[in-house]
Each structure stands twice: as structure tokens, then as C-alpha cells.
Amino acid sequence: MLSFVDATCLPGIRRWLRANVAGEDLMINAQLVCTELVTNAVEHGGGRGTVRIDLVEDDGLHVEVDDRDPAAALTIGRSRLGGVRGRGLQIVTAMAEWGVTRRTDGKTVWASL
Numbered sequence: 001m002l003s004f005v006d007a008t009c010l011p012g013i014r015r016w017l018r019a020n021v022a023g024e025d026l027m028i029n030a031q032l033v034c035t036e037l038v039t040n041a042v043e044h045g046g047g048r049g050t051v052r053i054d055l056v057e058d059d060g061l062h063v064e065v066d067d068r069d070p071a072a073a074l075t076i077g078r079s080r081l082g083g084v085r086g087r088g089l090q091i092v093t094a095m096a097e098w099g100v101t102r103r104t105d106g107k108t109v110w111a112s113l
Contacts, residue, residue: 007042010035013051021061026113029095030061033111036088040109041067049106061113068106 013034021027034051041049045067052064092098098111 007039009051010038013038013053016053020055022058026059026061029113030063033092033096033113034063034065036092037063037065037109037111040088041065045069045107056112062110063113064108064110066106066108070102070104070107 014031017027017030017034021030030053034053038051041047046069048068049066050064051066054062056062089098092111096111096113098109101108101110
């Protein structure tokens with residue numbers, strides 16, 4: 001489990017994935033999905049949260065990213081930060097099954113590759 005305050009945790013996540021994920025395609029896809037989910041949590045979910053990454057059997061990975069904003073909408077292809085943004089969830093959708101679990105104190109966005 002990794003905690004983060006901002007996107008500076010991403011190099012550590014990428015190192016962990018390179019060291020622990022078998023298969024280059026899965027590792028590269030996992031890096032991209034984790035980067036997108038953490039970036040969304042920092043930019044749209046109130047920052048500060050937790051990342052959990054679990055290896056699933058020999059050929060899969062499950063990632064969960066918590067944030068502190070239970071109400072923030074997840075909109076595929078749109079961003080409140082401008083017209084050249086908002087494609088991260090499109091990328092995640094193309095690479096993984098994903099969803100959201102909302103709580104009163106925040107939410108968890110998860111993805112399974």
C-alpha cells in the first residue's frame with residue numbers, strides 16, 4: 001500500500017510495477033492506468049489518498065486509488081481543467097475494467113487489468 005499527497009508518488013509506483021509485474025505488456029499498461037488514476041485523484045479528488053496494488057494470479061493486476069471527494073464526478077472524455085484534458089479515463093477504459101466505490105469520506109476508483 002502506498003500513500004500519496006501529490007503525483008510525486010508516481011516514480012515509486014512505476015519502480016514497484018517494474019520490479020513486481022511479470023510481462024512487459026501488463027507492466028506498461030499498469031503504469032499507465034496507475035498514472036491516470038493517481039493523477040485524477042490529485043487533480044479532481046482532493047489530493048491525499050492511498051494506492052493499493054495487488055497482483056492477481058500470474059497474469060493480472062488490481063489497483064485501487066482512494067481520494068477524499070465522494071461527490072466528484074468521473075466523466076469520460078471531459079475535464080473541468082480544460083478542453084485539452086479529460087482523456088485519462090478513456091485510456092483506462094481501453095485497458096482495464098474499472099469502477100468507483102463511494103463512501104461518505106471519499107471514494108475509491110479501482111481498475112483490474
